[in-house]
Amino acid sequence: MFTVDLYRKVRLACAEGMSQREAARHFGISRDSVQKMLAYSVPPGYRRKAPIKRPKLDGFTEIINAWLEEDRGVPRKQRHTAKRVFERLRDEHGFTGGYTIVKDYIREDDRRGREMFVPLAHAPGHAQADFGEAMVIIDGVEQKAHFFAFDLPHSDACYIRAYPAATSEAWVDGHVHAFGFFGRVPVSVLYDNDRCLVAQILPDGTRKRARLFSGFLSHYLLRDRYGRPGKGNDKGSVEGLVGYARRNFMVPVPRFPSWEAFNAWLEEQCRKRQGDVLRGHTETIGTRLDRDLEVMSALPPAPFDACDQASGRVTSQALVRYKTNDYSVPIAYGHRDVWLRGYVDEVAIGCGGDLIARHPRSYEREDVVFDPLHYLPLIEKKINALDQAAPLTGWELPPEFATLRRLMEARMLKAGRREFVQVLRLLEAFELDDVQAAVKTALRMGAIGFDAVKHLVLCQVEKRPPKLDLDVYPYLPRAEVGKTSAASYMCLISEEAR
Known part of the structure; x- marks a missing residue:
């Protein structure tokens, strides 16, 4: 390959009167090369004039094409690789060519079949949303985080929020926090057909929305749009944001004490x-975000309550089931019908108009979440x-409780155990x-007794000194002190002194 500088020298010499024969002899190149240099100002590079000929493969291309066509209807991970095509051609059809020509043919076929896309312009005020996954360490435990990604394609402004699971509540809660972050509600949001959002795609292409998501859309007067099933490129902006967030926010693996801190x-x-300032733009994301916010609508007076609603019945063990897990309630509500509200981080349980229990939400399967206070009565x-x-x-209670129980049982036996439980029940109110x-x-x-502890708790709360009067608290253990008689001292007098 001749350099551009040699092209310049040869062309300049010939322009000043040197013949092509002399130029070839002077620069040590062939006359054909001189002619080419006079025809082109810079090296044109290699130019193929005819397609590559693969005589050994010509009789097998129809077989390969048939296999590749069949692959379109099977899972991607079970499709033919170039190596597998080569092996089948060799073993089943007597192919004598090499692996390289098979690999090159399949690569070219794959390139010809790749989808092409139209560059899009995004009007202000519209958004796209999706979920991504990444490993994180929360409170010392490595686990998978499902992060909600919300993108405004016009400005490329974004919002990311992580959850233990990509549930319906997480979808809605992510939107609520995103709207609060921007202080406005977009004109529309583009989604894929996640089952947390779309309960069913009807034959005419319309979507039957999930109940919680439908209520969310009604609350914010938001217009929802959907991409084609299985076509993530329909919402390419947020797909790119998911990758950006994983590469920039999740590397190295994030380590935080809680989900709130993360x-x-x-x-x-x-x-x-x-x-x-992103490539292709002269303004910052924040400057372009102002145009988004101008078109977006104001927030409603109150945010949407992002919770899943369900009902259940309390079992004989004071448990009620929600999403495969059991949560306890006070025993007074045994065998009664209750309602449940599943939030991202907690489960609330009520009966009638009363809220009777709150628990941290468990994302395990077949887990049992107890509140010990529910069972003390x-x-x-x-x-x-x-x-x-x-x-x-x-x-886990402070060690003083174990000491109190030991002394109570030593003094009052079984009654002491019952009084210890009564002391624990003070935690219901204090x-x-x-x-x-x-x-x-x-x-x-x-003062080892329930009445004494209860009196001391009240004094602690009311900031007054304790007065443990046995006449007021007759159930406190009394100390029995025996009287000493004068005759008892006679044993101290020895017979000699007497």
Whole structure:
């Protein structure tokens, strides 16, 4: 390959009167090369004039094409590779050519079949939404995070929020936080056909929306649009955002003490990104975002309650099931019908107009979530179940409680165990710190009894000094002190002194 500089020298020499024969002899090249240099100002490079001939493959191209056509109807991971095509041609059809010509043919066929796309212009005020996945470490536990990605294609402004699972509640909660982040509601949002959003695609192409998502759309007066099933490129902007967020926000693997801390950090990264100027633009993302916000509508007076609603019946063990997991309720509501509200981070349970229980939401399967306080009234009646009660397993209480129980049982036996449960029931009405302080004071004073602890808790809350009067609290353990007679001292006098 001759250099551009040699082209320049040969062309300049011939232009100044040097013949082609002399130029060839002077520069040490052939006269054909000189003619080519005079025809082209720079090296034209290799130009193929005819298609590549593969005589050994010519009789087998129809077989290969048939296999590749059949592959369109099977899962992508079970389609023919070039290696597998070569092996079948060799073993089943007597092919004697090499692997390389088979590989080149399949590569060319794949390139010819690739889809082409039209560059799109995005009007202000419209959005796209999707979910992505990445590994994170939350509170020391490595797990998969499902992150909600919300993109405004006109300005490329974004919002990212992570969840333990991509549930219907997470979809809606992500939108609510995104709208709060921007302070406005977009004109429309483009989605794929996720089953959390679309319950069914009808024969005419219309979508039957999921109940929670339909209520969300009605609350924000939002117009929803959908891409073609299986065609993620219909919402290419948010697909690109998912990849961007994974590469820039999830590398290295994020490590945070809680989901709240992780999401606060993600929100800050989205805010910082608004100062960037992307390729092909002269304005920052934040400047272009202003045009989006001008078209978007105002937020409603109150945000949408992003929760899944369900109903259930309490079992004989004071448990109610939600999404394969069981959650406890107070035993007073046993065998009654209750309603449930599944939020992203908690499950709320109510009966009639009363909220009767709240639990952190579990995303495991067949898990049981207890609140020990729900079972204390029943354990007080069935005191023999105290040591085997599953709801109390793993209940970490301050060590003073174990000391109090040991002393109560030593003084009052079975009645002491029941009084200890009564002390635990004080946690139904008072904070743990107040009850713990009362137990410490009772141990220091030697007032080992429920009435004493209850009095001390009230004094702790009301900020007044305790008055443990046995006439007021007749059930406190009394100390029996024996009287000493004068005759008892006679044993101290020896017979010699007498």
